[in-house]
Amino acid sequence: xxxxxxxxxxxxxxxxxxxxxxxxxxxxxxxxxxxxxxxxxxxxxxxxxxxxxxxxxxxxxxxxxxxxxxxxxxxxxxxxxxxxxxxxxxxxxxxxxxxxxxxxxxxxxxxxxxxxxxxxxxxxxxxxxxxxxxxxxxxxxxxxxxxxxxxxxxxxxxxxxxxxxxxxxxxxxxxxxxxxxxxxxxxxxxxxxxxxxxxxxxxxxxxxxxxxxxxxxxxxxxxxxxxxxxxxxxxxxxxxxxxxxxxxxxxxxxxxxxxxxxxxxxxxxxxxxxxxxxxxxxxxxxxxxxx
Amino acid sequence: xxxxxxxxxxxxxxxxxxxxxxxxxxxxxxxxxxxxxxxxxxxxxxxxxxxxxxxxxxxxxxxxxxxxxxxxxxxxxxxxxxxxxxxxxxxxxxxxxxxxxxxxxxxxxxxxxxxxxxxxxxxxxxxxxxxxxxxxxxxxxxxxxxxxxxxxxxxxxxxxxxxxxxxxxxxxxxxxxxxxxxxxxxxxxxxxxxxxxxxxxxxxxxxxxxxxxxxxxxxxxxxxxxxxxxxxxxxxxxxxxxxxxxxxxxxxxxxxxxxxxxxxxxxxxxxxxxxxxxxxxxxxxxxxxxxxxxxxxxxxxxxxxxxxxxxxxxxxxxxxxxxxxxxxxxxxxxxxxxxxxxxxxxxxxxxxxxxxxxxxxxxxxxxxxxxxxxxxxxxxxxxxxxxxxxxxxxxxxxxxxxxxxxxxxxxxxxxxxxxxxxxxxx
Numbered sequence: 001x002x003x004x005x006x007x008x009x010x011x012x013x014x015x016x017x018x019x020x021x022x023x024x025x026x027x028x029x030x031x032x033x034x035x036x037x038x039x040x041x042x043x044x045x046x047x048x049x050x051x052x053x054x055x056x057x058x059x060x061x062x063x064x065x066x067x068x069x070x071x072x073x074x075x076x077x078x079x080x081x082x083x084x085x086x087x088x089x090x091x092x093x094x095x096x097x098x099x100x101x102x103x104x105x106x107x108x109x110x111x112x113x114x115x116x117x118x119x120x121x122x123x124x125x126x127x128x129x130x131x132x133x134x135x136x137x138x139x140x141x142x143x144x145x146x147x148x149x150x151x152x153x154x155x156x157x158x159x160x161x162x163x164x165x166x167x168x169x170x171x172x173x174x175x176x177x178x179x180x181x182x183x184x185x186x187x188x189x190x191x192x193x194x195x196x197x198x199x200x201x202x203x204x205x206x207x208x209x210x211x212x213x214x215x216x217x218x219x220x221x222x223x224x225x226x227x228x229x230x231x232x233x234x235x236x237x238x239x240x241x242x243x244x245x246x247x248x249x250x251x252x253x254x255x256x257x258x259x260x261x262x263x264x265x266x267x268x269x270x271x272x273x274x275x276x277x278x279x280x281x282x283x284x285x286x287x288x289x290x291x
Numbered sequence: 292x293x294x295x296x297x298x299x300x301x302x303x304x305x306x307x308x309x310x311x312x313x314x315x316x317x318x319x320x321x322x323x324x325x326x327x328x329x330x331x332x333x334x335x336x337x338x339x340x341x342x343x344x345x346x347x348x349x350x351x352x353x354x355x356x357x358x359x360x361x362x363x364x365x366x367x368x369x370x371x372x373x374x375x376x377x378x379x380x381x382x383x384x385x386x387x388x389x390x391x392x393x394x395x396x397x398x399x400x401x402x403x404x405x406x407x408x409x410x411x412x413x414x415x416x417x418x419x420x421x422x423x424x425x426x427x428x429x430x431x432x433x434x435x436x437x438x439x440x441x442x443x444x445x446x447x448x449x450x451x452x453x454x455x456x457x458x459x460x461x462x463x464x465x466x467x468x469x470x471x472x473x474x475x476x477x478x479x480x481x482x483x484x485x486x487x488x489x490x491x492x493x494x495x496x497x498x499x500x501x502x503x504x505x506x507x508x509x510x511x512x513x514x515x516x517x518x519x520x521x522x523x524x525x526x527x528x529x530x531x532x533x534x535x536x537x538x539x540x541x542x543x544x545x546x547x548x549x550x551x552x553x554x555x556x557x558x559x560x561x562x563x564x565x566x567x568x569x570x571x572x573x574x575x576x577x578x579x580x581x582x583x584x585x586x587x588x589x590x591x592x593x594x595x596x597x598x599x600x601x602x603x604x605x606x607x608x609x610x611x612x613x614x615x616x617x618x619x620x621x622x623x624x625x626x627x628x629x630x631x632x633x634x635x636x637x638x639x640x641x642x643x644x645x646x647x648x649x650x651x652x653x654x655x656x657x658x659x660x661x662x663x664x665x666x667x668x669x670x671x672x673x674x675x676x677x678x679x680x681x682x683x684x685x686x687x688x689x690x691x692x693x694x695x696x697x698x699x700x701x702x703x704x705x706x707x708x709x710x711x712x713x714x715x716x717x
Contacts, residue, residue, distance in 0.1 A: 004674065005323065007673045007677060039401055039644050043648035043649035047642065050401065051638070054407065057412070065422050138604070161422055162422070290688075
């Protein structure tokens with residue numbers, strides 16, 4: 001083949017161009033740390049990348065949901081604990097009052113204390129978390145209405161938190177814990193009334209009621225505990241899934257740095273070599289050697 | 292009997308011919324870098340011989356009479372030219388398409404900062420509202436996310452529209468260029484008809500035809516590339532609009548929002564029906580131009596419906612249903628296809644991006660291969676027609692020596708004549 005100077009220079013230009021563009025691509029991968037910078041870098045990979053990012057977003061959402069549910073349940077747990085303690089105290093006071101060694105004045109004092117306990121439970125019934133009344137079902141903007149006679153008005157619809165696309169949990173305990181088999185307020189009223197009037201039979205029947213009330217609270221509490229551990233398990237699983245999703249995203253999107261840097265170095269030396277070779281080849285012509 | 296001055300005539304012819312060869316070499320060197328120039332060669336031929344009269348042998352011999360220039364030819368291969376033009380046309384079409392596809396890719400800002408992430412954030416905001424249905428903050432975030440999603444879509448849509456306009460303008464410009472080149476070729480054809488040996492005119496015509504092949508050849512060339520680009524852009528734009536059309540109308544999102552109950556309460560404390568998030572009553576050529584985030588919702592995010600009952604603020608049924616739309620299979624009317632695509636919004640959009648990426652990748656590979664073949668054809672062409680300075684320099688020396696020798700021959704003949712004329716018989 002006949003070689004001309006024009007061929008040399010056009011060849012050199014196009015090859016330098018190609019080397020430089022490969023060098024640039026390698027540099028882009030190293031400097032962004034991403035294997036896929038435009039969809040055409042890997043059309044299948046880019047779809048996978050979008051899908052994984054979306055799954056990751058879902059997962060983080062569910063993780064936030066379970067975190068929220070856990071805090072909510074923690075508050076409920078404390079409230080139920082206080083109710084349980086109050087009922088226990090009422091029970092003790094009732095037993096103390098019914099042993100027949102108390103003066104009417106003492107009975108009165110005990111009755112007063114029972115009334116205090118009733119007020120305490122009433123306060124607990126309107127516990128707030130994140131600005132919401134936790135025992136009033138879906139009407140979290142309103143407190144439970146407790147009448148003088150102990151009758152309750154509350155909403156018992158569930159508050160659902162989603163833990164996955166197909167799995168949700170009812171995180172709230174409704175007013176039923178105060179007004180289920182027995183009405184706690186009415187029972188306490190009955191106890192304090194019986195104490196004040198010295199009605200021993202009334203006291204013992206109220207004490208039986210309190211026993212049932214304690215069980216009523218305990219049942220809710222146990223269910224809540226079981227739910228809590230379910231949500232905690234879910235939360236843990238979501239965190240683990242998050243980690244493995246992030247690993248997948250990284251595998252799909254990120255460059256292998258060692259490889260990318262090797263490639264960059266190779267492209268760099270190829271480019272420099274081609275520059276050096278071009279500089280040598282372009283110079284001499286027959287002219288340099290004539291006369 | 293040869294003429295006394297035959298020798299002078301032979302010398303003169305040689306001088307003329309070698310000088311022509313020298314001039315042609317000079318011309319080649321001068322045009323070493325002229326685009327489209329084909330090197331020229333002087334075709335020398337021995338002039339017709341005459342019978343030699345003093346021969347003693349049986350057969351009669353002929354005496355040479357020197358050299359003359361038969362023609363000055365340009366060296367060029369028509370076959371390589373036609374191959375070059377065919378490839379150049381394909382490269383012109385494909386590289387134009389590649390440029391457009393890469394522009395679309397850049398506009399989508401995928402993966403990372405594109406519509407896909409906005410879509411995820413949008414549905415995430417709904418999920419947040421479902422988890423906290425009474426929250427005004429969650430609603431405010433949702434409005435912002437809706438704005439973000441819509442503005443991503445609108446920016447992309449506007450970008451595609453302006454790309455499509457610029458392709459139209461380019462097409463007009465290319466058409467003008469084609470007309471201009473055609474008329475130049477026409478003029479050259481007429482000149483060449485009058486002066487068929489004019490090498491420089493033929494070189495110019497070949498150069499123009501090379502240029503023309505890149506712009507417009509049979510179903511190839513830049514013009515064809517622009518046409519294909521335009522249809523790619525229009526299809527992508529229509530698919531993008533379909534994404535939003537299905538998201539807002541096809542999924543029934545807006546309907547859900549008006550059947551659900553918002554945080555706004557009347558005097559009795561009854562929660563009022565919600566407002567639509569996306570107002571689709573605007574005007575425009577494409578769906579996205581007609582959509583905006585509802586002003587009422589923007590002014591008061593409490594008007595967003597999350598609840599399915601008008602008495603409980605912490606009911607998030609509607610918000611949950613809407614956040615579930617993320618994975619709902621919708622039916623998308625795909626541009627340039629009779630079959631609808633059944634997929635979730637995110638998957639369909641991902642498919643669009645993947646499609647553009649695959650097209651761009653294929654186009655890039657095809658440009659690379661056309662480029663490689665074209666380069667090799669061009670190398671072959673340059674190998675045939677290009678000026679080699681080394682070659683010209685050695686020719687120069689060769690012809691110079693021949694010229695010197697011819698001049699020397701003339702002086703020798705002159706000396707011979709001098710002997711005959713001035714010294715014989717004196």
